[in-house]
Amino acid sequence: MSETPPLLVDIDGTLTDESRAIDPRVFPVLREWPETVVIATGKAMPFPIALCEFLGIERTVVAENGGVVFVEATDELQLRGDHEASLAVAEAYRELGHELGFGAVDLANRWRETEIVVSLNQPLEPLERVAEEFGLVVLDTGFAYHVTDPSVDKGTGLAAICAELEMDPSSFLAVGDSENDAEAFDVAGEAIAVANADETAKARADRVTEARYADGFLEAVAPYRP
Template identity: 30%
Template sequence: MIRAIALDIDGTITDQNRRLDVSAVGAIRKAEDSGITVCLATGNMLCFAKTTSVLLGTSGPLLAEDGGVIFDQRTEETCVLDDKSDELKKGIELLEERFGKIQHTSSSLRRQTGRALEKTFDLKEASELFRENGLNIAIIDSGFAFHIKDPAVNKGKALKKIASILEISTSEIAAIGDAQNDIEMLKSAGVSFAPANACSEAKEVSTHITKNAHGKGVKEAIGFILQKNE
């Protein structure tokens, strides 16, 4: 029995231009109406997740900043996981030494547990640069930006915290996501779905790959969950 759904936002319920795919909206509300708690899980900031939650009508805890920030909507309590602010600062300095001036996204400097950078440099080279200099920080591609963060912070670990808040097990949670920053969440959930547009790494760890992309894929996944719950 699936009792909650952890749902990525960008690239999953939005299209490649970050516009909401309305195909998903009715399915999300149908899941909530059936008693399944929908939990938004995004690499974006908490304020973005809160706004999206209100518009979609989701009731579950919010997972923001790739799992670095968790917000319980029932109690309005926020949990911020430790980050590596000093190492992140050093990492950005190294990136600018190698690639020139690094462009942050508009929300980057307001983040509490990491930074989001425009995709203007080589990801693999940046990762190797951190390794060579002994920095224990991760860099991942969210599909829309490069995120640098504490490697201990990810959506999979945050999913366990969400399960605890909801007083259920992770086996009772379904996860839907499309990008590299969703991989740990997809692996930790009881059942997982990658929409047709997902990156190959997300598809490899998911138990199901939908025939449709973006919001239509989410609608397909939720329909499957509701049918199995009957």
């Protein structure tokens, strides 16, 4: 068994199956991981916080693709990115006759503090055009279009956490499946993409697992488990 590194891991497509249900086999892995675990996701902060809460692990999270960073050990919450610009994009997109696509209650956007998300069943080209007008970019995570500030990403989020904890990003193992994991892959010491990852993630990873989804995550961490 290799020495266990701190771990940064995505949720959707990495800890889940293809229906986005978390595979319960990952729970003991995360709960028993002996080093720092960072949950890094495109989801709003309540989702990774809840995952950590119910796992019983320290709440150390990167949410909204780096827009939100929380470190429980130092009680530090950082909000990064231009939320006002993302809200303006949403308004302009609606004025063009489109919707965000998550219904009236819109749980996908309800708790977001730095970006917005748009359903994949909505047109991409006008969204990208409007986002560019406001200095933002659109990330396709395979689960939604994220309208986000290009100055933040999971890599900057990991760097912010490491600054709080006096750690080095290069000490981390990062596991993910999407283009929004690529910047974290760039700064982590070891980066592994699960087999269902998109081409951007695969190209930036050090290696790609043979297995898909949560099976791929379990394969990625197997060398570090007893």
